Amino acid sequence: MTTVGQIIGGEYGELYIRQKAGQTIEIGELLSVGGNVILQVHDLGYQSLMEDDDLARISGMQLEGYDETTLMEEEIRNYINAKAKLLVHVKNGEAKIPKKLPPFFNRIKRVSEEHFEFLDEPENGLYLGKIRSGSRVLDVPVYIDGKKALSHHVLIPATTGRGKSNLVKVMLWNLIPKDYCGMLIIDPHDEYYGRNELGAKDHPEAQNKIEYYSPNPPKGGFSLRLNIDLLKPWDLRGIIELTSAQTDAMYVYHEEYKDKWLTDLFMSDEEEARRHGIQETTLEVLRRKLSLAIDVHRERSRVYCRSSIFTTRSNENMLNQIVDSIEMGKKIILDTSSMPQDKELLIAGMITNRLFNRYKRYKEKGELDGKPTVSVVIEEAPRVLGERAGRNVFHTIAREGRKFRVGLIAITQLSSMIPRELLANMNTKIILGNEMRSEREAIIGSVAQDLSKDSKNIASLDRGEAIVSSIFTKFAVPIKIDLFEDIARTKDKKNLMFFN
Ligand SMILES: Nc1ncnc2c1ncn2[C@@H]1O[C@H](COP(=O)(O)OP(=O)(O)OP(=O)(O)O)[C@@H](O)[C@H]1O
Ligand SMILES: [Mg+2]
Structure with a gap:
């Protein structure tokens, strides 16, 4: 790889890198120094060795037609300064938190696939996407330990349209065949089953692993009616x-x-x-x-x-049926799209309550180990976790669910509405783009790794681009999430190994 810059100053957490003329460094880009340290760019700016007045004067002459005024050795006098932080130090094939500065004046190169050989697939690996360097995607899959991460809650914060639902579709698709996790997906937009488009129902194992409940179910779905x-x-x-x-x-x-x-x-x-x-x-x-x-x-x-x-008639057993299925590691999708919000939350709460109480009992009886982890997906999470929401079962799960291996996947556009204590409890955050500064600050203030310099980085994330910050990853990993339709279509080509 060619040299793209050189370290010319700064301090731990903010190295200054002079960009080489003719090269471009992007915000969010990953750079390599010394072959075993990876840096991440969080800010870019212009620098010049000349005085401001001189720059203005030369510019004036050029703009006004005194075209003989070329700048001598321009590429030496003017340059772009990239600010970067130390992201990870690879030692004996293992990721470590960097503790020292790379040598002054060291040359900087772009990262490539080989730099990430230390990343391996953990047990119960849940595929999230591929390593992303700025907007360049590397062919390196990123996994997280699904069993642990899901029981310790996952927060998916982003402004509208940045790819939250797409991410949940991808996660669900990959979890469908996995017995280590049962799921309850409360779906107010009826977008996960794929009634009229590609969705979970198109998975080759959907028949045995997906149950769809709706007030007006299609063939193969269950009618959602609860006895009072x-x-x-x-x-x-x-x-x-x-x-x-x-x-x-x-x-x-x-x-x-x-x-x-x-x-x-x-x-x-x-x-x-x-x-x-x-x-x-x-x-x-x-x-x-x-x-x-x-x-x-x-x-x-x-x-x-x-x-x-x-x-008032029949269906006395529906809640048990749903909870039994989740406990068998199935994924339950609840179409609440036709319900007013209070009914949606009431029904979701009724199921979640049963589920949670059952898992509490398992824990008391010492039977928890044999049970799959449970993950409850809730959209617009501040409705149940916000300061103004009452102390409902979702709140309880966010506070103490991990002891019973029941976790939330909380999706939100407004993390700032969720109390800090609960935000901090969400031990994995998959952060997508967000142009609201106050939202970025709420997220940054509660993540597992120090992202204090990453506000601009988060603001500049495009659709499907994310940063995974988790107590189960050694560093905050920048990823690109696959487009769900691409993954689901690959299956049509009988190529089920799309993610390896
Ligand atoms: N990983 C991705 N790669 C490419 N395009 C994507 C990706 N994720 C999402 N998109 C595009 O962005 C659109 C919006 O995504 P999605 O519905 O997931 O956003 P959202 O964050 O859930 O929005 P909302 O807040 O409105 O629910 C998708 O229809 C898709 O076209
Ligand atoms: Mg959505």
């Missing part, structure tokens, strides 16, 4: 705003009537409410809120459901 008896007072926690008196009232009825608490709460009369120490107005408001949330109504001597999602 499945709803428990704690499912509403942090999903519907309730006062403590209203919450208490639910628990009182649940204590007394168990599975039939909701029916009885609707059938109950004033006298019964009073006997339970519940005020009439509390009961009335509670009923109104529940009616809105799950479309339950009372008609003389019976309680019925008007919604297409909840029912």
Whole structure:
């Protein structure tokens, strides 16, 4: 590889590199020094050995037609200064955090595939993309330990249209055949199954590994209808705003009537409410809120459901069926695209609650080891993790799920709306492009590696370009994610080994 520059100053975390005339260095580009240290460029600027006045004067003469004024030795006097940080030091085939500066004045070269021979595929490797140097993609696959990373939560932050959904499609596709992980994908845009386009259903193993639930399922899908008896007072926690008196009232009825608490709460009369120490107005408001949330109504001597999602008849076993499948390592896609947000979160919460409680029990009984890791994909995560969201099950998982090997894949355009403590708990961040400075700062403030100099780098990420910062990677790895359609189409050509 040709020399592209030389170290001419700086300090740890910010080396100054003089770009060689005729070469171009890009922001985000990876450079090699001494063959075993990799640098990453985070800023570029002009430098000149001449005084500003002289530069202005010479420019003036050139622009105004005094064309004899050529600059002597221009390529020596003017140059581009690249600021770079030490990314990784390779020692005995292993990645180390760099601890010392490379020799002053050392020549800098571009990286090539050979520089990444130290990267290997971990156990339960989950393929994310290929190494990217600026906008150049190297033929080096990047894997992360899927089992560990998924249980420690993954955050996918980016502005709209930068490729969050595409990344989840790629991850899902690669996870479909893997039994080490069960997934619940809450899909408010109905984009992952691929009802009318390429999607998870087109995977060769989809038949046995994918289950699709929708209020109006296509052939091969399941009808998503839940019996209201499945709803428990704690499912509403942090999903519907309730006062403590209203919450208490639910628990009182649940204590007394168990599975039939909701029916009885609707059938109950004033006298019964009073006997339970519940005020009439509390009961009335509670009923109104529940009616809105799950479309339950009372008609003389019976309680019925008007919604297409909840029912008073049949389907008592649906939640168990879904949770059983996840526990078998299957990937469950929940089409919530036709539901209002509160119903979506209520249903997603009901399933997630069951799932989480089951895994907690496994842990108590010492049976967790034999179980697959569980990953719950949630779009627009601040809806459930934000400061204003209540303490719901997603919140609990974000805080302590990893102890039970239940993790979130939280997708968001607004990381700043998620409390810092939860952001810091998301131990893998796959950062896509973001032009909002405040968002970049929220992300940078909570990552596993020091990205304090990478704000411009993140701002300049194009579609599908990302930085993976994780406690499971030695350094923040710049990657290019494949376009999902390319991966899924490769399968049509009977070439299933697309990613190796
Ligand atoms: N890795 C990639 N390589 C090439 N193109 C990509 C890649 N990822 C996404 N794109 C392109 O960008 C478009 C938008 O991507 P995607 O829907 O994944 O964005 P998003 O971040 O989920 O957006 P939104 O916030 O609107 O949900 C895709 O339709 C695709 O054309
Ligand atoms: Mg999307």
